[in-house]
Amino acid sequence: xxxxxYPGSFDPPTLGHLDVVERASxxxxxxxxxxxxxxxxxxxxxCDARVRALEQxxxxxxxxxVDSFSGLLIDYALAREAGIxxxxxxxxxxxxxxxxxxxxxxxxxxxxxxxxxxTRWEYSYLSSSIVREVAQLGGNxxxxxxxxxxxxxxxxxxxxxxx
Amino acid sequence: xxxxxYPGSFDPPTLGHLDVVERASxxxxxxxxxxxxxxxxxxxxxCDARVRALEQxxxxxxxxxVDSFSGLLIDYALAREAGIxxxxxxxxxxxxxxxxxxxxxxxxxxxxxxxxxxTRWEYSYLSSSIVREVAQLGGNxxxxxxxxxxxxxxxxxxxxxxx
Amino acid sequence: xxxxxYPGSFDPPTLGHLDVVERASxxxxxxxxxxxxxxxxxxxxxCDARVRALEQxxxxxxxxxVDSFSGLLIDYALAREAGIxxxxxxxxxxxxxxxxxxxxxxxxxxxxxxxxxxTRWEYSYLSSSIVREVAQLGGNxxxxxxxxxxxxxxxxxxxxxxx
Amino acid sequence: xxxxxYPGSFDPPTLGHLDVVERASxxxxxxxxxxxxxxxxxxxxxCDARVRALEQxxxxxxxxxVDSFSGLLIDYALAREAGIxxxxxxxxxxxxxxxxxxxxxxxxxxxxxxxxxxTRWEYSYLSSSIVREVAQLGGNxxxxxxxxxxxxxxxxxxxxxxx
Amino acid sequence: xxxxxYPGSFDPPTLGHLDVVERASxxxxxxxxxxxxxxxxxxxxxCDARVRALEQxxxxxxxxxVDSFSGLLIDYALAREAGIxxxxxxxxxxxxxxxxxxxxxxxxxxxxxxxxxxTRWEYSYLSSSIVREVAQLGGNxxxxxxxxxxxxxxxxxxxxxxx
Amino acid sequence: xxxxxYPGSFDPPTLGHLDVVERASxxxxxxxxxxxxxxxxxxxxxCDARVRALEQxxxxxxxxxVDSFSGLLIDYALAREAGIxxxxxxxxxxxxxxxxxxxxxxxxxxxxxxxxxxTRWEYSYLSSSIVREVAQLGGNxxxxxxxxxxxxxxxxxxxxxxx
Numbered sequence: 004x005x006x007x008x009y010p011g012s013f014d015p016p017t018l019g020h021l022d023v024v025e026r027a028s029x030x031x032x033x034x035x036x037x038x039x040x041x042x043x044x045x046x047x048x049x050c051d052a053r054v055r056a057l058e059q060x061x062x063x064x065x066x067x068x069v070d071s072f073s074g075l076l077i078d079y080a081l082a083r084e085a086g087i088x089x090x091x092x093x094x095x096x097x098x099x100x101x102x103x104x105x106x107x108x109x110x111x112x113x114x115x116x117x118x119x120x121x122t123r124w125e126y127s128y129l130s131s132s133i134v135r136e137v138a139q140l141g142g143n144x145x146x147x148x149x150x151x152x153x154x155x156x157x158x159x160x161x162x163x164x165x166x
Numbered sequence: 167x168x169x170x171x172y173p174g175s176f177d178p179p180t181l182g183h184l185d186v187v188e189r190a191s192x193x194x195x196x197x198x199x200x201x202x203x204x205x206x207x208x209x210x211x212x213c214d215a216r217v218r219a220l221e222q223x224x225x226x227x228x229x230x231x232v233d234s235f236s237g238l239l240i241d242y243a244l245a246r247e248a249g250i251x252x253x254x255x256x257x258x259x260x261x262x263x264x265x266x267x268x269x270x271x272x273x274x275x276x277x278x279x280x281x282x283x284x285t286r287w288e289y290s291y292l293s294s295s296i297v298r299e300v301a302q303l304g305g306n307x308x309x310x311x312x313x314x315x316x317x318x319x320x321x322x323x324x325x326x327x328x329x
Numbered sequence: 330x331x332x333x334x335y336p337g338s339f340d341p342p343t344l345g346h347l348d349v350v351e352r353a354s355x356x357x358x359x360x361x362x363x364x365x366x367x368x369x370x371x372x373x374x375x376c377d378a379r380v381r382a383l384e385q386x387x388x389x390x391x392x393x394x395v396d397s398f399s400g401l402l403i404d405y406a407l408a409r410e411a412g413i414x415x416x417x418x419x420x421x422x423x424x425x426x427x428x429x430x431x432x433x434x435x436x437x438x439x440x441x442x443x444x445x446x447x448t449r450w451e452y453s454y455l456s457s458s459i460v461r462e463v464a465q466l467g468g469n470x471x472x473x474x475x476x477x478x479x480x481x482x483x484x485x486x487x488x489x490x491x492x
Numbered sequence: 493x494x495x496x497x498y499p500g501s502f503d504p505p506t507l508g509h510l511d512v513v514e515r516a517s518x519x520x521x522x523x524x525x526x527x528x529x530x531x532x533x534x535x536x537x538x539c540d541a542r543v544r545a546l547e548q549x550x551x552x553x554x555x556x557x558v559d560s561f562s563g564l565l566i567d568y569a570l571a572r573e574a575g576i577x578x579x580x581x582x583x584x585x586x587x588x589x590x591x592x593x594x595x596x597x598x599x600x601x602x603x604x605x606x607x608x609x610x611t612r613w614e615y616s617y618l619s620s621s622i623v624r625e626v627a628q629l630g631g632n633x634x635x636x637x638x639x640x641x642x643x644x645x646x647x648x649x650x651x652x653x654x655x
Numbered sequence: 656x657x658x659x660x661y662p663g664s665f666d667p668p669t670l671g672h673l674d675v676v677e678r679a680s681x682x683x684x685x686x687x688x689x690x691x692x693x694x695x696x697x698x699x700x701x702c703d704a705r706v707r708a709l710e711q712x713x714x715x716x717x718x719x720x721v722d723s724f725s726g727l728l729i730d731y732a733l734a735r736e737a738g739i740x741x742x743x744x745x746x747x748x749x750x751x752x753x754x755x756x757x758x759x760x761x762x763x764x765x766x767x768x769x770x771x772x773x774t775r776w777e778y779s780y781l782s783s784s785i786v787r788e789v790a791q792l793g794g795n796x797x798x799x800x801x802x803x804x805x806x807x808x809x810x811x812x813x814x815x816x817x818x
Numbered sequence: 819x820x821x822x823x824y825p826g827s828f829d830p831p832t833l834g835h836l837d838v839v840e841r842a843s844x845x846x847x848x849x850x851x852x853x854x855x856x857x858x859x860x861x862x863x864x865c866d867a868r869v870r871a872l873e874q875x876x877x878x879x880x881x882x883x884v885d886s887f888s889g890l891l892i893d894y895a896l897a898r899e900a901g902i903x904x905x906x907x908x909x910x911x912x913x914x915x916x917x918x919x920x921x922x923x924x925x926x927x928x929x930x931x932x933x934x935x936x937t938r939w940e941y942s943y944l945s946s947s948i949v950r951e952v953a954q955l956g957g958n959x960x961x962x963x964x965x966x967x968x969x970x971x972x973x974x975x976x977x978x979x980x981x
């Protein structure tokens with residue numbers, strides 16, 4: 004049975020992320036969407052909010068689950084006994100960074116391999132940081148994220164602006 | 167009448183920016199150099215200092231004016247009824263980022279198009295962050311910026327160092 | 330009056346080219362789509378077939394015309410008294426090549442400037458060479474080119490295969 | 493059952509190709525290494541020689557087979573009812589080209605997805621064209637290709653030089 | 656006599672850095688490994704710890720010494736009467752940034768030239784920031800850094816975690 | 819004594835090449851400009867014409883000589899007992915290709931290292947292929963090449979056009 008991990012900060016999850024989830028769910032027996040928790044970085048959504056929203060998003064796929072992890076990704080993958088890390092590539096993503104991380108992870112363990120999927124072109128402009136920027140500047144982000152993610156973002160913006 | 171916006175943080179304006187202004191002023195009927203205000207980012211020059219320096223720099227071109235804006239660029243462009251966003255590209259600029267932002271902006275509104283000009287090669291090493299770094303480390307930045315920008319930088323450095 | 334030239338080999342014209350034509354036609358007073366003739370390179374469509382197909386494609390825009398040229402692009406632009414060269418950029422286009430050609434052209438004449446537009450993302454996979462490859466391998470190219478281009482391609486394929 | 497195709501010209505197969513084969517064979521139930529035949533391009537090894545050499549190379553993996561195809565890759569994949577195309581990425585490979593081809597293929601059929609694996613760093617300098625160049629200039633290519641590929645190359649070089 | 660400077664933050668020094676040192680030591684008569692001190696940036700190792708560790712690392716090469724500097728690199732190079740700046744390039748390094756800095760430095764002084772060496776492929780995934788990230792997340796960084804660097808990192812991690 | 823080789827096809831030599839020669843001549847004790855002869859590629863200038871023109875160009879530097887070679891560059895470097903290969907990098911050069919070749923060459927011999935210099939920005943648009951294209955299309959190439967190269971190009975163009 005092939006177990007794959009799709010790691011990310013998902014702050015917030017975007018339609019591009021969901022496209023990768025859908026396609027990876029067809030390639031592997033089980034897929035874990037794994038929210039990386041980085042205590043030293045401030046985030047828009049709490050880890051809990053991200054996990055809950057993702058759980059709603061992935062509900063249609065029975066072989067996809069959601070988890071969170073801290074520490075090194077490779078240690079998490081080994082602990083889960085997952086042999087595959089899935090990453091999405093966009094035409095405008097930082098390919099060199101992705102390549103470097105894949106090499107580091109292979110260096111840290113030969114048992115886990117990184118597999119890259121290409122995000123659909125209609126989502127190639129989309130990234131979590133774009134959504135955050137648009138949202139914080141008052142723009143319309145609703146077509147950039149899956150429906151279950153809209154309310155958590157609205158809540159986070161409201162909390163930030165002091166209500 | 168074609169109205170184009172040349173947005174940026176211009177912290178500080180460089181000779182490369184001015185080269186783009188000069189050339190865009192020949193392409194379009196009116197050009198607005200628009201200083202983006204981002205309250206969450208610290209800057210070397212105040213928004214006011216940047217606008218005043220740019221106004222002196224663009225004085226030779228009657229069809230160029232200076233403005234500032236906060237919020238989403240695309241909302242500002244729509245509010246000004248500008249159909250064109252101008253961006254300068256350097257050989258060493260982050261092309262992928264520029265491409266992504268152009269896609270985001272087109273997604274947010276089909277009424278505004280992004281046009282790219284290539285900075286002259288003699289300015290291809292120049293960016294605001296390079297000028298800031300050289301200036302803060304005591305280097306000679308005077309040939310990197312238009313004359314009206316020299317004094318504001320000197321003032322900002324003096325203020326920072328505590329006089 | 331701003332006169333812009335959109336040069337290319339257009340062998341064949343694609344929907345991506347037409348997208349650039351449409352948008353450039355809004356930016357400039359007059360646009361000339363200029364088919365570059367390179368006698369040393371073999372082509373799928375004859376220069377004539379490309380010009381005729383493009384003329385049908387650009388019929389909807391009264392300020393767009395089609396022409397062909399041989400020799401240096403910059404000499405053609407100067408002869409037409411055009412101040413602007415338009416180039417389309419795709420996320421997957423050879424940005425370095427485009428940058429180099431823009432620098433060469435500016436070096437050859439300061440009177441002509443190159444302006445870059447970004448092809449819509451849904452056409453970012455499209456290039457003339459992709460269409461040629463798909464067509465020659467028997468694939469379906471009809472959704473990759475404007476309708477007036479379909480017959481000339483079919484004719485060229487039939488001629489090649491020896492009817 | 494997941495059926496994946498690893499297409500290429502494999503002229504000649506390199507150790508980098510074999511690394512991708514080994515890793516893809518662990519990810520998918522069955523892998524077909526598919527030699528693309530392009531009659532309009534001259535090759536160093538005949539299609540037959542490439543297929544025979546690859547068959548020897550993949551003998552250790554029971555779920556890997558070798559085949560050849562002409563025409564469009566996507567048509568071949570659909571005919572084989574394969575849902576996955578595997579491509580190797582090297583740090584120095586033409587990422588933009590790979591991205592473009594993946595987009596074209598998805599456009600031609602939504603039923604087939606492209607998956608990218610990263611070649612190990614010790615093979616990141618290796619490509620078929622490098623091997624051909626080194627071989628044709630009399631250099632030592634034996635550590636660049638799997639053992640079964642050495643004799644076919646030597647034979648091809650000898651045939652070319654007129655024996 | 657050729658005097659070259661190899662500048663960097665070396666926070667911490669990696670095996671990739673040492674590879675560049677070894678090879679540059681063969682190219683030039685004397686090489687100074689120069690730790691850049693940037694008071695506005697927080698670092699994992701103190702400048703002192705980095706200099707001491709580097710001194711142990713470079714002990715095998717009699718023509719290599721270690722120094723530190725603040726302010727502009729080009730001013731430091733001129734003060735040392737060094738004509739050469741050495742930089743390592745990895746396949747995944749930010750080539751555009753390196754190019755821009757080399758241009759800036761040449762603009763600031765024509766007397767100093769930048770020379771690039773390519774890091775060995777087995778270290779191409781390695782950077783100081785990767786080591787810091789792996790170390791801070793509890794991973795095994797010992798094969799990423801020269802032996803004299805291990806203890807300073809362990810000390811820094813212990814200090815940070817509050818012992 | 820450091821002996822460096824600056825290889826290339828130099829078809830024709832450009833001002834960018836000469837800039838690299840000048841700077842490399844200051845870095846190393848002796849520099850050999852080595853014209854690579856590739857019998858399977860057609861060239862504008864004969865190998866002889868390229869060597870003779872380069873000899874005139876490098877006359878001002880007593881420590882620079884000109885040679886030609888066929889076969890593998892690394893074999894030529896080893897035969898000349900040269901420890902250094904010099905390559906010029908332009909912002910618009912094919913960095914990935916250069917990186918790959920440097921890796922191949924190091925793989926073929928650990929005794930020879932590749933060193934990269936950055937071409938001055940005013941020559942960053944220049945390449946031999948650009949000069950050939952401009953020359954063949956009747957453009958003015960005289961400011962792109964050193965004076966001794968002008969007549970050989972004119973001769974080659976005249977021969978080609980049938981006089």
